[in-house]
Amino acid sequence: MKVSVLGAGAIGSMFGGLLQQHSSDLEVLLVTRGEHGETISQRGAIDLTGPWGKQSVAIQNTQDISAIGDSDYVFLTVKSQGTEAAIRAAQPYLGDATIVSIQNGINDHLLLEYVNPDHLVMGMTATNVALLTPGEVSLQLDGLTVLGPAASCPMGQHVTGATNLLKRIRTAGLKFLAHPNALGMRYNKLTINALGYASCLSASNFITECLCHTTWRQVVGRPIVEECLRVYEAAQIKLEPVPGRSNLVKLQRLMRMLERPVLRGAISFWARQIYNRRPIVFSLYQDLLHGKMTEVEHINGEVVRLARTAGTAAPINQEIGRMVHELESRPDNTFFDRQEVINRLQAQQKVV
Numbered sequence: 001m002k003v004s005v006l007g008a009g010a011i012g013s014m015f016g017g018l019l020q021q022h023s024s025d026l027e028v029l030l031v032t033r034g035e036h037g038e039t040i041s042q043r044g045a046i047d048l049t050g051p052w053g054k055q056s057v058a059i060q061n062t063q064d065i066s067a068i069g070d071s072d073y074v075f076l077t078v079k080s081q082g083t084e085a086a087i088r089a090a091q092p093y094l095g096d097a098t099i100v101s102i103q104n105g106i107n108d109h110l111l112l113e114y115v116n117p118d119h120l121v122m123g124m125t126a127t128n129v130a131l132l133t134p135g136e137v138s139l140q141l142d143g144l145t146v147l148g149p150a151a152s153c154p155m156g157q158h159v160t161g162a163t164n165l166l167k168r169i170r171t172a173g174l175k176f177l178a179h180p181n182a183l184g185m186r187y188n189k190l191t192i193n194a195l196g197y198a199s200c201l202s203a204s205n206f207i208t209e210c211l212c213h214t215t216w217r218q219v220v221g222r223p224i225v226e227e228c229l230r231v232y233e234a235a236q237i238k239l240e241p242v243p244g245r246s247n248l249v250k251l252q253r254l255m256r257m258l259e260r261p262v263l264r265g266a267i268s269f270w271a272r273q274i275y276n277r278r279p280i281v282f283s284l285y286q287d288l289l290h291g292k293m294t295e296v297e298h299i300n301g302e303v304v305r306l307a308r309t310a311g312t313a314a315p316i317n318q319e320i321g322r323m324v325h326e327l328e329s330r331p332d333n334t335f336f337d338r339q340e341v342i343n344r345l346q347a348q349q350k351v352v
């Protein structure tokens, strides 16, 4: 069986590399670009680090998209802003392959323009993988990866087939689940990202400097979640709890507990012990820091898009998008002051 990974950066290289390592009957091909790909090609191998230590896995790598021809599965793991260019370039070579998107944004409608619904599997992962140096990726946090059909499409053999393939790498805490309402789980995680992205505007620690900060939580955090939930209801999106860590319900519970003065001090103290040492780092923050384009239009922008289709508005998420674009265009890669974020997002609530 041939498996290609289109856009093998952090996530794609880890999943593709592990698949190759654990399955001698698979031919895995990474489609990369830049220094990461050049290093893999020179070595003929990729380094995977994680709880297992560091292992070098022999693997094929190319920059030539036509090499994906005859694949049984094509994993799509580009950042969402690269989806259209990647799938358009890949389309002539897709043949009968099943496409498996593992991305944070909601790219279903875009991908359905190029791929038949019964060949499209949409997924999200709650793992965390970092590209440490070119040619080396590291599993920072294990977790669940959920696969399901594209929006408005039925569950089918294509979803279970892709999930069973990934279950070959149930190792080191990685878990895989097929679910008919994976879309509801993806919006669940998207809401956490939409909230987290607001903390990136001021380069603040999401837990200790934002959720534990009373004004930020009341004026920024809770209104973002409320806006997302209002939009999902209008668009008839049924949220699905995500088993494990990335769960909106847990985050809402934490925010409610932080409103209670008797608990606030203890929770904030506990949070500082954990999250000041190991902050949650959103890819948006890293992209801004490195002067790269971000996924914001596919996260907060997705809420705005969904609101429009449902005949409503999402002004807070829209303002977050505008503010991210302002940061993207700053030549010095600086961020807003936290109070400025609070003021600007509060102003949007007065507009409503």
Ligand SMILES: NC(=O)c1ccc[n+]([C@@H]2O[C@H](COP(=O)([O-])OP(=O)(O)OC[C@H]3O[C@@H](n4cnc5c(N)ncnc54)[C@H](OP(=O)(O)O)[C@@H]3O)[C@@H](O)[C@H]2O)c1
Pocket: 006, 007, 008, 009, 010, 011, 012, 031, 032, 033, 034, 036, 077, 078, 079, 080, 082, 085, 086, 089, 102, 103, 104, 105, 125, 126, 127, 128, 129, 130, 131, 283, 295
């Ligand atoms: N990393 C994580 O821990 C994590 C966790 C959960 C979800 N996610 C989601 O998973 C998706 C992938 O994230 P990631 O962190 O793996 O991103 P990434 O490291 O940036 O990997 C994407 C790779 O695709 C390459 N690429 C883009 N367009 C291409 C094309 N047309 N042909 C070939 N290569 C192409 C990029 O090259 P350039 O760098 O040159 O653009 C990059 O190397 C995103 O939606 C992200 O939000 C990531």
